[in-house]
Amino acid sequence: MTFATEDNITDIALERWRTAHDPRLRELMTAAVQHLHDFAREVNFTESEWLAATEFLTATGQISDAKRQEFILLSDVLGLSMLTVMMNARTSAGATPNSVLGPFHIDASPVIDRNAALPGDLPGEALYVCGTVRDLDGTPIAGALLDMWQADEDGTYETQIPDSEARLRGLQRTDAQGRFAFWTIAPKGYSIPMDGPVGTLVRQTRISHYRPAHVHFLLSAEGYKPVTTQLFRAGAEYIDTDVVFGARPELVVPFVARPAATMVDDRVIAQPHLRVDYDFVLEKADALAIALTPA
Numbered sequence: 327m328t329f330a331t332e333d334n335i336t337d338i339a340l341e342r343w344r345t346a347h348d349p350r351l352r353e354l355m356t357a358a359v360q361h362l363h364d365f366a367r368e369v370n371f372t373e374s375e376w377l378a379a380t381e382f383l384t385a386t387g388q389i390s391d392a393k394r395q396e397f398i399l400l401s402d403v404l405g406l407s408m409l410t411v412m413m414n415a416r417t418s419a420g421a422t423p424n425s426v427l428g429p430f431h432i433d434a435s436p437v438i439d440r441n442a443a444l445p446g447d448l449p450g451e452a453l454y455v456c457g458t459v460r461d462l463d464g465t466p467i468a469g470a471l472l473d474m475w476q477a478d479e480d481g482t483y484e485t486q487i488p489d490s491e492a493r494l495r496g497l498q499r500t501d502a503q504g505r506f507a508f509w510t511i512a513p514k515g516y517s518i519p520m521d522g523p524v525g526t527l528v529r530q531t532r533i534s535h536y537r538p539a540h541v542h543f544l545l546s547a548e549g550y551k552p553v554t555t556q557l558f559r560a561g562a563e564y565i566d567t568d569v570v571f572g573a574r575p576e577l578v579v580p581f582v583a584r585p586a587a588t589m590v591d592d593r594v595i596a597q598p599h600l601r602v603d604y605d606f607v608l609e610k611a612d613a614l615a616i617a618l619t620p621a
């Protein structure tokens with residue numbers, strides 16, 4: 327039996343955590359202990375800083391619930407979410423890259439027919455979003471599912487409104503030619519929620535707390551790797567300072583201004599509007615992943 331000293335406490339802690347039953351848990355916990363101890367030594371962690379850190383994490387948990395996800399936000403602004411996405415959800419050249427999910431996704435959105443609008447009937451610039459979902463070789467994918475969501479003109483997402491009806495979110499499947507199309511309003515640049523512990527922390531820096539205007543998408547199709555991504559308005563403010571590091575060049579698209587009385591499909595659209603044309607490209611799931619997917 328050895329009593330812990332300042333010199334050997336890291337080794338003893340590592341020895342204990344190496345007893346984790348699961349090999350991956352062992353790897354994660356021993357690395358976490360090693361890095362946390364190294365961190366504490368490097369910065370000469372004080373007791374009041376230790377207390378402040380525990381209070382910060384406590385507050386981060388306390389403000390979180392089913393709809394508010396302050397820990398995701400913390401991970402996002404630290405760059406940890408996007409790093410994890412980039413390491414794990416790599417895509418081949420030509421395939422649509424992944425971005426962060428963010429804290430505001432809601433399951434089971436209403437189905438939006440082709441050329442219908444995301445629900446909410448909210449003020450804003452009319453935006454028509456259309457395109458296709460394709461394979462890497464260009465083949466259109468019929469029946470691919472798009473799950474999209476976005477903030478309103480004030481930067482508010484549905485989850486931030488108590489007891490809201492479905493608002494600015496929807497599901498659509500691509501048609502036989504792999505096409506999708508829906509109406510919405512142009513999203514605006516957006517401040518992350520600054521009224522919680524993450525905001526309090528960010529305010530003590532010169533970090534810009536804004537995200538560039540974006541619409542979120544989850545894409546899935548049988549036999550293909552699912553994609554979690556976002557489209558960003560070309561030229562939008564904050565595009566190169568995204569506070570959560572989510573913007574990527576392949577996801578930046580022009581919102582093209584179109585005058586009144588231009589055609590969309592077979593219809594003349596009376597009012598001026600913006601239009602995004604974007605082709606999402608999925609890559610096939612590897613054979614093993616398909617075999618393991620429950621029917």
Ligand code: MBD
Nearest residue numbers: 402426427428429518570
């Ligand atoms: C958002 O709107 C968002 O998309 C992410 C990833 C983080 C905070 C707010």
Ligand code: FE
Nearest residue numbers: 428430540542
């Ligand atoms: Fe968002």
